[in-house]
Amino acid sequence: xxxxxxxxxxxxxxxxxxxxxxxxxxxxxxxxxxxxxxxxxxxxxxxxxxxxxxxxxxxxxxxxxxxxxxxxxxxxxxxxxxxxxxxxxxxxxxxxxxxxxxxxxxxxxxxxxxxxxxxxxxxxxxxxxxxxxxxxxxxxxxxxxxxxxxxxxxxxxxxxxxxxxxxxxxxxxxxxxxxxxxxxxxxxxxxxxxxxxxxxxxxxxxxxxxxxxxxxxxxxxxxxxxxxxxxxxxxxxxx
Amino acid sequence: xxxxxxxxxxxxxxxxxxxxxxxxxxxxxxxxxxxxxxxxxxxxxxxxxxxxxxxxxxxxxxxxxxxxxxxxxxxxxxxxxxxxxxxxxxxxxxxxxxxxxxxxxxxxxxxxxxxxxxxxxxxxxxxxxxxxxxxxxxxxxxxxxxxxxxxxxxxxxxxxxxxxxxxxxxxxxxxxxxxxxxxxxxxxxxxxxxxxxxxxxxxxxxxxxxxxxxxxxxxxxxxxxxxxxxxxxxxxxxxxxxxxxxxxxxxxxxxxxxxxxxxxxxxxxxxxxxxxxxxxxxxxxxx
Numbered sequence: 001x002x003x004x005x006x007x008x009x010x011x012x013x014x015x016x017x018x019x020x021x022x023x024x025x026x027x028x029x030x031x032x033x034x035x036x037x038x039x040x041x042x043x044x045x046x047x048x049x050x051x052x053x054x055x056x057x058x059x060x061x062x063x064x065x066x067x068x069x070x071x072x073x074x075x076x077x078x079x080x081x082x083x084x085x086x087x088x089x090x091x092x093x094x095x096x097x098x099x100x101x102x103x104x105x106x107x108x109x110x111x112x113x114x115x116x117x118x119x120x121x122x123x124x125x126x127x128x129x130x131x132x133x134x135x136x137x138x139x140x141x142x143x144x145x146x147x148x149x150x151x152x153x154x155x156x157x158x159x160x161x162x163x164x165x166x167x168x169x170x171x172x173x174x175x176x177x178x179x180x181x182x183x184x185x186x187x188x189x190x191x192x193x194x195x196x197x198x199x200x201x202x203x204x205x206x207x208x209x210x211x212x213x214x215x216x217x218x219x220x221x222x223x224x225x226x227x228x229x230x231x232x233x234x235x236x237x238x239x
Numbered sequence: 240x241x242x243x244x245x246x247x248x249x250x251x252x253x254x255x256x257x258x259x260x261x262x263x264x265x266x267x268x269x270x271x272x273x274x275x276x277x278x279x280x281x282x283x284x285x286x287x288x289x290x291x292x293x294x295x296x297x298x299x300x301x302x303x304x305x306x307x308x309x310x311x312x313x314x315x316x317x318x319x320x321x322x323x324x325x326x327x328x329x330x331x332x333x334x335x336x337x338x339x340x341x342x343x344x345x346x347x348x349x350x351x352x353x354x355x356x357x358x359x360x361x362x363x364x365x366x367x368x369x370x371x372x373x374x375x376x377x378x379x380x381x382x383x384x385x386x387x388x389x390x391x392x393x394x395x396x397x398x399x400x401x402x403x404x405x406x407x408x409x410x411x412x413x414x415x416x417x418x419x420x421x422x423x424x425x426x427x428x429x430x431x432x433x434x435x436x437x438x439x440x441x442x443x444x445x446x447x448x449x450x451x452x453x454x455x456x457x458x459x460x461x462x463x464x465x466x467x468x469x470x471x472x473x474x475x476x477x478x479x480x481x482x483x484x485x486x487x488x489x490x491x492x493x494x495x496x497x498x499x500x501x502x503x504x505x506x507x508x509x510x511x512x513x514x515x516x517x518x519x520x521x522x523x524x525x526x
Contacts, residue, residue, distance in 0.1 A: 051418070071418065072418035072419050073421045076419065076421040081419075090416070090417075093405060093412075104422055105421010105422060
């Protein structure tokens with residue numbers, strides 16, 4: 001049984017429809033990668049699940065409960081946390097305060113505390129009193145991930161985790177994933193770096209123009225399958 | 240002329256202006272809302288204290304303590320049910336709505352209390368003073384000043400040392416992302432306005448016990464509050480205290496030179512700060 005599921009999810013910004021009947025399922029403890037080009041609808045999907053955009057109630061199910069119409073604070077309270085695209089740290093708050101605000105709406109005992117986040121990203125302990133937005137891009141991403149973990153979520157959504165970061169920094173960020181997975185949390189990664197996403201994901205969904213064009217086990221999908229789903233054309237047609 | 244005494248009286252008067260301004264500064268700092276009814280809400284609280292004093296025979300300080308939760312509830316409800324609907328990218332709706340609210344409060348108070356000037360009597364405290372050598376300070380002005388310092392210390396502790404304070408600042412930075420942290424921005428804004436109304440009640444206590452007030456006294460208090468906030472730097476609470484003191488000292492020094500210059504000197508000090516430091520003396524780093 002899926003822990004989190006979307007069923008025929010549609011979403012619009014005014015007259016512009018961004019999602020057309022998206023179905024995805026995330027099992028307990030599973031890591032899912034959602035890949036796709038710019039404008040494919042990945043971020044809209046994340047914003048819908050996290051409650052930033054509200055939808056028809058039954059279009060998103062969590063533990064079989066319809067949550068599509070709930071606002072973001074209610075989604076977090078149920079155990080779904082998001083690390084948003086662009087990190088979105090609070091400039092008025094220090095590194096430590098940005099981490100502490102992560103569990104404002106959901107205080108549950110679990111593996112993630114301020115100290116365990118500091119042990120995951122030791123550099124943040126050194127910079128705990130700095131303004132969060134004064135850190136490097138990679139360190140800011142670490143703060144954003146730590147902030148997302150602080151509520152001890154059952155499902156963690158990562159939106160464009162490597163966007164704008166140097167490859168070496170991306171490797172450091174992904175190096176933290178095994179420890180996050182060990183806690184049993186389900187993970188949904190939205191990513192444009194396909195190779196990196198396939199390394200950590202159990203299953204992959206590819207999106208194009210607001211629709212899922214490919215889904216399968218990460219180990220089973222071929223480069224050609226992804227290319228076709230990603231661009232809507234066969235690999236050799238472009239060659 | 241005793242300049243030391245003049246400056247001391249100005250500093251103490253600045254405490255009253257800082258109290259007028261602290262609630263305005265808190266609300267502006269958190270939600271960028273300019274509340275044009277702020278002065279009228281101070282007068283409303285002063286009438287509430289007056290009613291409690293005259294009908295129940297309470298001491299004004301006890302009446303203020305009773306009025307605080309009532310004013311908190313009024314502020315919370317006002318923000319949650321009315322002002323939250325006006326917040327957005329356009330700054331005009333909150334200005335229009337609070338301007339309208341100002342007129343409603345003034346006319347409501349006129350209906351209920353007539354246009355007569357009122358005063359809350361504080362007994363022997365009103366004339367009590369302490370001799371500080373070259374200067375003399377009234378007990379009420381001293382209490383006003385130290386109340387202003389205490390209010391600003393408490394608000395700073397709340398904002399920078401507590402979980403709710405972090406939520407205030409996070410919501411002020413980015414309400415959408417704050418929602419992802421489980422913060423409900425509309426409730427946080429309502430809480431902030433409720434707290435501002437508690438500060439307004441303290442300001443009203445000293446307004447009512449130190450000077451006459453009537454239903455139309457609000458707008459002039461709003462001007463002093465605005466000037467203190469802008470001199471100090473938008474959103475900075477310690478800056479607001481500094482702004483109140485600069486305004487108070489300018490007024491007493493102006494009055495010492497020529498009594499007709501009191502109000503004018505305060506406005507000139509405000510204009511001088513605007514000219515040389517348009518963002519105020521202590522603007523917030525993040526705006």
